[in-house]
Amino acid sequence: MFEAIAFYLFAALTIVMFTITVMTSQALYAITAMAAGMIFISAFFFILGADFLGAIQIIVYTGAVMALYAFGMMFFDTTRDVIEKRTNPQIVFALGVLAAVMVVAIFVAPVVSNNIQALYPMQENVGNSQAVGMVLFTKYLVPFEVAAVMLLVAMIGGIILAGKKMDKSLTLMAEEEISTMDDGFEPQAGGH
Amino acid sequence: MEFYLYIALFAPLVGSLFSGLFGASVKTSVTGYVASGLLFTSFVSSAILLSYVMSGHTVHVEMMTWMATGDLYIPFGFVVDQVSVVMMMVVTIVSTIVHIYSIGYMDHDKGFNRFFSYLSAFVFSMMVLVMSDNFAGLFIGWEGVGLCSWLLIGFWYQKESATWAANEAFIMNRIADLGMLIGIFLIYWNVGSLQYDVVFAEIGNLPMVIVTWIGIFLFIGAMGKSAQFPLHTWLADAMEGPTPVSALIHAATMVTAGVYLVVRANPIYDLIPNVGLFIASLGAFVALFAASMALVNRDMKRIIAYSTLSQLGYMFVAAGLGAYWVALFHLMAHAFFKALLFLGAGNVMHAMHDELDPFKMGGLGKVMKGTFIMMTLASVALAGIYPFAGFFSKDLILEVGFVEHHYVIYTVLLLTAGLTAFYSFRLVALIFHGEERYKLFGIHPHEAYKFMLVAMSPLLLLAMIAGSFKMTYYQLVINLLPSTQYHVHNVTTYWIMTIGTQLFVMLAIGFAYKKYSNWNTVPDGSSAMEKSFIYKLLWNQYYIPKIYEEVFAKPYLELSKIAWKQIDLKIVDATVDAIANAIYKTGENTRDIQNGNLSSMLRWMVVGLVVLMTLAVAFNVGYNVFGA
Amino acid sequence: MEVTLTHYLVLSSILFAIGLIGVMRRKNLLMLFFATEILLNATNIAFAAISHYIGDLSGQMFAFFIIAIAASEVAIGLGLLIVWYKRTGKIDLDQMNSMRG
Numbered sequence: 001m002f003e004a005i006a007f008y009l010f011a012a013l014t015i016v017m018f019t020i021t022v023m024t025s026q027a028l029y030a031i032t033a034m035a036a037g038m039i040f041i042s043a044f045f046f047i048l049g050a051d052f053l054g055a056i057q058i059i060v061y062t063g064a065v066m067a068l069y070a071f072g073m074m075f076f077d078t079t080r081d082v083i084e085k086r087t088n089p090q091i092v093f094a095l096g097v098l099a100a101v102m103v104v105a106i107f108v109a110p111v112v113s114n115n116i117q118a119l120y121p122m123q124e125n126v127g128n129s130q131a132v133g134m135v136l137f138t139k140y141l142v143p144f145e146v147a148a149v150m151l152l153v154a155m156i157g158g159i160i161l162a163g164k165k166m167d168k169s170l171t172l173m174a175e176e177e178i179s180t181m182d183d184g185f186e187p188q189a190g191g192h
Numbered sequence: 193m194e195f196y197l198y199i200a201l202f203a204p205l206v207g208s209l210f211s212g213l214f215g216a217s218v219k220t221s222v223t224g225y226v227a228s229g230l231l232f233t234s235f236v237s238s239a240i241l242l243s244y245v246m247s248g249h250t251v252h253v254e255m256m257t258w259m260a261t262g263d264l265y266i267p268f269g270f271v272v273d274q275v276s277v278v279m280m281m282v283v284t285i286v287s288t289i290v291h292i293y294s295i296g297y298m299d300h301d302k303g304f305n306r307f308f309s310y311l312s313a314f315v316f317s318m319m320v321l322v323m324s325d326n327f328a329g330l331f332i333g334w335e336g337v338g339l340c341s342w343l344l345i346g347f348w349y350q351k352e353s354a355t356w357a358a359n360e361a362f363i364m365n366r367i368a369d370l371g372m373l374i375g376i377f378l379i380y381w382n383v384g385s386l387q388y389d390v391v392f393a394e395i396g397n398l399p400m401v402i403v404t405w406i407g408i409f410l411f412i413g414a415m416g417k418s419a420q421f422p423l424h425t426w427l428a429d430a431m432e433g434p435t436p437v438s439a440l441i442h443a444a445t446m447v448t449a450g451v452y453l454v455v456r457a458n459p460i461y462d463l464i465p466n467v468g469l470f471i472a473s474l475g476a477f478v479a480l481f482a483a484s485m486a487l488v489n490r491d492m493k494r495i496i497a498y499s500t501l502s503q504l505g506y507m508f509v510a511a512g513l514g515a516y517w518v519a520l521f522h523l524m525a526h527a528f529f530k531a532l533l534f535l536g537a538g539n540v541m542h543a544m545h546d547e548l549d550p551f552k553m554g555g556l557g558k559v560m561k562g563t564f565i566m567m568t569l570a571s572v573a574l575a576g577i578y579p580f581a582g583f584f585s586k587d588l589i590l591e592v593g594f595v596e597h598h599y600v601i602y603t604v605l606l607l608t609a610g611l612t613a614f615y616s617f618r619l620v621a622l623i624f625h626g627e628e629r630y631k632l633f634g635i636h637p638h639e640a641y642k643f644m645l646v647a648m649s650p651l652l653l654l655a656m657i658a659g660s661f662k663m664t665y666y667q668l669v670i671n672l673l674p675s676t677q678y679h680v681h682n683v684t685t686y687w688i689m690t691i692g693t694q695l696f697v698m699l700a701i702g703f704a705y706k707k708y709s710n711w712n713t714v715p716d717g718s719s720a721m722e723k724s725f726i727y728k729l730l731w732n733q734y735y736i737p738k739i740y741e742e743v744f745a746k747p748y749l750e751l752s753k754i755a756w757k758q759i760d761l762k763i764v765d766a767t768v769d770a771i772a773n774a775i776y777k778t779g780e781n782t783r784d785i786q787n788g789n790l791s792s793m794l795r796w797m798v799v800g801l802v803v804l805m806t807l808a809v810a811f812n813v814g815y816n817v818f819g820a
Numbered sequence: 821m822e823v824t825l826t827h828y829l830v831l832s833s834i835l836f837a838i839g840l841i842g843v844m845r846r847k848n849l850l851m852l853f854f855a856t857e858i859l860l861n862a863t864n865i866a867f868a869a870i871s872h873y874i875g876d877l878s879g880q881m882f883a884f885f886i887i888a889i890a891a892s893e894v895a896i897g898l899g900l901l902i903v904w905y906k907r908t909g910k911i912d913l914d915q916m917n918s919m920r921g
Contacts, residue, residue, distance in 0.1 A: 007823045011831050018835055018858050022842035027850070034854050041861050044828070048872040050880050057864075060887050065857070065894050072850060072898045076905055087791075092844040095798050100837030102805035106812075107829040107866075121875050135877045136884070143881075147888040154892030161899025791913040795844045 006047055014040045027073055035066045052129045193244050193251045197272055200237035200280060201319050203230040204287075208312035211305050219304035224295040227308040231291045231315060235284035238277070245277045246668060252325060259328075266386055271325035274672045278520060278665070279322035279452055282527045285650070286444040287315045292647040293535050294436040296640060297542065307347060307434065314340035318445050322452060326386040327376045330453070334372070334417065337446045338365045344441060345433040357429035364426045368416015372453075375409030378402065392459040400464075407460050407467040410453060418450025418504050421478050425737050427501055428485075431493040435538030438493060443500045443534050444527035451504065454511040455520050458673060461511070468512045469598075475508030476593075476601040476608075481734070483611035487618075488730045490715075491548045492537050495619050499574065500530055502608060506589050509601060515592040516673045521665060522585035529573035529581055529655035535648050536567035540623055543637035544630060550622035551714045552633060557624035559637045562645040564624045566652050571620050573655040575613035575697050584659030587693060592678045594689065609693060610700040617704035625709040632714070828869030835862035849901055849911040853894070860890045 017037035021030045038061040045054035126134075136144055207230035211223040241251065251272040259266040272280070291311060298304050317340055321333025346358030380386055382402055383394045395403060414420070419427035430442050441447070454461060454471065461468050482501035489495045503526045510519035543560055544553060557564040573580035576587060586609065593602035630637060639645075666675075680686040721727055732738065785796055839862055842855025864883045871879025905911050 004823050007827065014831075015834060015838070018838045021854050021858065022838055022845065027848075030851060030854055034857065037858070038861065041865060044831075044865055045868050048828075048868050050868045050871065050883075053864075053868055053880050053883055056884065056887060060891055061857075061861075065891060068894050068898055069850070069853070072901065075902060076850060076911060086845070089845065092795070092841055095795070095802060095844065096837045096841035098802045099798060099805065099840050100833045102802060102809060103833040103836060104830055105809050106805065107833065108826055131877060132880060132884075135881060140881050143885060147885055150892055151888060154895040158895035158899040161896070162902050788916075789914060790916050791844070791847055798840055798844055 003047060006043070010040050010043045010047075013037075014044075031066065031069055031073060034069075035062055038062045038066070049128060051127075052132045193241065193249075193272075194253050196237040196240045196244075197251050197253060197270060197323070198255075200234045200241060200284070201270065201316070201323060203234040203237070204312045204315035204319060206230055208309050208316060211309035211312060214305040215309050217305060218302070221295070221304075223305045223308050224291070224298075227312045228288065228291040228295065231284065231288045231312065234315070234319070235281075235288045238280040238284045241272050242277050242281055245272060245274060246664075248671075250274070263384065264380075266326060266328045268329060269325040269387070270323045270329075271388070272323060274669045275452075275456060275520065276322045278524060278669065280319065282524050283315065283318050283322065283445050285654070286527055286531045287311070287318075287440055289647050289651055290436045290440040290444075290531065290535070293439075293538070293644050294434075296644040296647075297436050297538055298434065299641075301434075303347060307344075310340055310343045310347070311437070311440070314344065314441060314446070318449075321449055325388055327379060327388070327391070328386050330456075331369075331372065331376060334413070334449065335369065337441070337449065338362065338369070338417070341365075341430070341441050341446055344437040345430045347433055347437065351432065354432040357426070357432040361426040361430050364423050365416045368413050368423055371409045371411075371416070372413020375406050375413060378406045378409060382406075388456070395460055395463065403460060404464050404467060407457075407464045410457055410460070411467065411471060414450030414453045415474075416450075417453075418447050418508070419501055420450070420474055420504065420508065421481060422736070424478065424482070424501055425733070425740060428494050428497045428733070431491070431497050435493065435534055435541060438497070439531040439534030439538070442497065443530040447500060447504060448507070448523045448527065451507040451511055451519055451523050454508070455516045455523075455673065458514075458516045462514065462674065465514070468514060470512070472509045472512030472593075472598065472601060475505040475510075475512055476604045477505070478502070479505030479509070479608045480604050480611070481505075483608045483615065485730055485733050486615040487611060488727055490551055492540065492550050492619065492623070493534075493548060495550075495615060496530070496533055496537055499533075499612065499616065500526075502612060503530065503574075505608075506586060506605065509605065510589045510592055513592050513596050513598065513601075514674060515589070515676065515678060517666060517669045517675075518585070518588050518592055518678065520669060520673070521662065522589060524665075525573075525581035525585040525655075525658045528651050528658055529570045532566060532570040532648060532651040532655050533574065535644075535651070536563050536570060539563040539640040539644065540567075542640055544635055547630070547633070547635065549714075550619055551629070551711070553623045553630050554626040554711065555624070555628035556630070556637055560624075560639045562639060566645070566648055567624070568620055569652060570655055571616040574616050575701060576609060576693070577697060577701075578694060579656075579659060581655050581658035583694075584662050587690065588678065590693065591680060591689070595678045595680060606693060606696065610696050613697040613700035614704045617701045618708050621705050621708035622711060625705075627710075627712045629712070629714060825869055825873040828873075829866055832862050832866035832869070835865065838862075847913045849904075849913060852913065853897055853901075856893070857890060860886055 014037050017033045017040060020033035021037065024030050024033070039058060042054040042057040042062075045051070045057055204227075207227035210230075211227050214220050214223050244251070251270075253270050255268040255270065257265070258268045291308070294307065294311065298307050301307065314337060317333050317336025319333070321330055321337060324330045324333060342358050342362040345361055346355045348354045349358075376386065379391055382398050383391050385391060385394075395406075416423045427442060427447065431438055433442070461471075479502045482498045482505065486495045486498035486502065489498065503522070507519045507522050507526070510516070510522060539560065540553070540556065540563060541548065543556065543563075547553070569580070573582040576582035590602060590605050590609070593599075593605055680689060715722060722731075729735070785792070836859060839855050839858035842858060843852060846852045846855055864886055867879040867883040867886070869879075871877060871883075901911060904916075908915065
């Protein structure tokens, strides 16, 4: 009973928050609603017994990702209203609803639930974090390490992209422009 | 002996390929010598094979498998037996002589090498035709000679009349070949093999109706190749080709392929005397019909061509009445004197700078003694005067008609013999006797090269003495052909017939000489005779070309125009255009997808997602409902 | 009044649809990124729910990796966005049409 109440409550809250995120024309509203929605989603994880995942959700999404977006918004000066041109909103909604209906139809099809077998069954007497750790560092060790490398690459990529000299594009320049700035791309010691 | 068989068969091919190598280049005499030399090799091999066959053997080889699928098995097999060796001898003798003659005749022609390539290719095809041991190989040779005939009639392709004549010959032969193909299919359908020996052994077990149809369809093929009525018009037009071609292809060898087919298929025709009678009647009709057209024609080569047609009619009479060996004998004799006649005509043409109207010649006998003698003797042989070749073969056909009690055919042939003598000597008289009318046209005739005359001399010899081979030949071919002897039993009747025929022919010759040897004007269409209805009828070849034009060519042209304007333009093209337009319009309308706007691309992506999911659901539902 | 797997899946679908609508509707690139985060979170819910109801930890593992990918995506995406903004001064999708066919 408690579980049901919690589910419907958070479901309603999440849907409302994300709808605001998608619909609002105020960037600040959007990011605030989004952060709230992320936290509400972690509630589902707790309800489902995935405690560790819930914690990660709050830390990574609400902490790191949202912070990044916040910095980004500062940078882009989007405190004002977001001005967007809207074209054919009916089609957009129709497509969204159709996609939702189809996904539901696929999910509720009997085939899905009947044919699934547990590969890594949950152990009864172990806590969630411990169980996750055991699976993650045994069966999913290689993907885990690859994910770590990917995050590192993403970090370096982010630094480079946001750094200097990236506001010029060789592909968008004419030949003459490239030849006139031939030594412009040489690595320079220090910065100025 | 297989070795000689392959030599005889493939030497012309080698010659053709060798000449073909130089086909596009300017004249190189060596091609002529090589091609002639190889032909001579082929002739020698054929002669060796002849002596071998005469000692009572036959050669039968299977060179390789040609088609083998399921029950169908057709090899490239060749047979040298009593019939094919006779044909081989005729083909190689005449073609060797024609090759050597052509070295002189085509001397100044730009297409010298090309000519020898075609000519040797023709001989190869003809050898395949006569040597094949099955109907499929015969058909290959049949088509091969048709192709070479087309190439050679249209040899001077820059002349529109030549290309027209070439196409006419080709198309008419294709019409007939369809009949022949159906005949071959019928044979295969009912017998299950195309080998001569198998077919002839089995043919007696087939129902009469089928044998009759096979005989009819094969004869349709023969009619096309041998230019029998109503497919005869191409032969006269084929004279557009170089004269040696007319001598070799359109007199001595290719046109006789039809006769050869009937002779070869004698076990089939023996079973169906009704068809045989039809063949004989048609042959007699063509003999008279063609001879009558030759009476008034004013084109030297066409006159000889009509004469060929007429003689082919004789051969078909003999073949149709079951006297196959007589038909083959006349084929052989005719090949010699007709080739000689054509080559002589070629000399005259050269001398007269390609003038063909005998009325514009006259008196050439003084300038061209050799040619004069040869053509006269060839005409004598053609007319059938004793002791020349024509007498033995042609009178034999008359006797066949008489002995078989087909008196109408006999009468027609007798009349034709008179006509033949008349038009032959009309030609000789107009060309070689009388006033020198060519002077009016400022021509200075000259005799042909010596070696050309020497090359022709074997033909002259054969035209004179071929008759003496009759009994040897008879002993040879009765191994394969029905050995019926045709003798008029009543001695008095026999002598009356023979002497009567000779007298009749002599009379015709005398009349021709009397009428034409002192001719001194060039007719201009004003004389009473030229205005008469019969003259006009004959002059216009019984209006048959005109009728063909009106009945077949023009409606076909109209039909083609309708097909072009109505069907092709309005239906076929429109359909194609519509497909192209649909694709083009689709592209035009859907290019908005590629407008480079990322937002709309995302929308399209979602559309794709929805479509895919819909399909997945639909298939799943369908699978659960209908499948299992 | 028991909450079943289907409930979660339906919720996940609804959130996914909201995300899709955002992806299609938004022209501002930053807002578009928000919408993609919603899509990823919707799938996360589905994974966690399936993991719970089947009794298998694999679903949670996938959710982890999705979070990792989302984090990398934000880092790289924002970096690219900054570069684009420096160059053009705008982050409007309609202006990004250099791929016009």
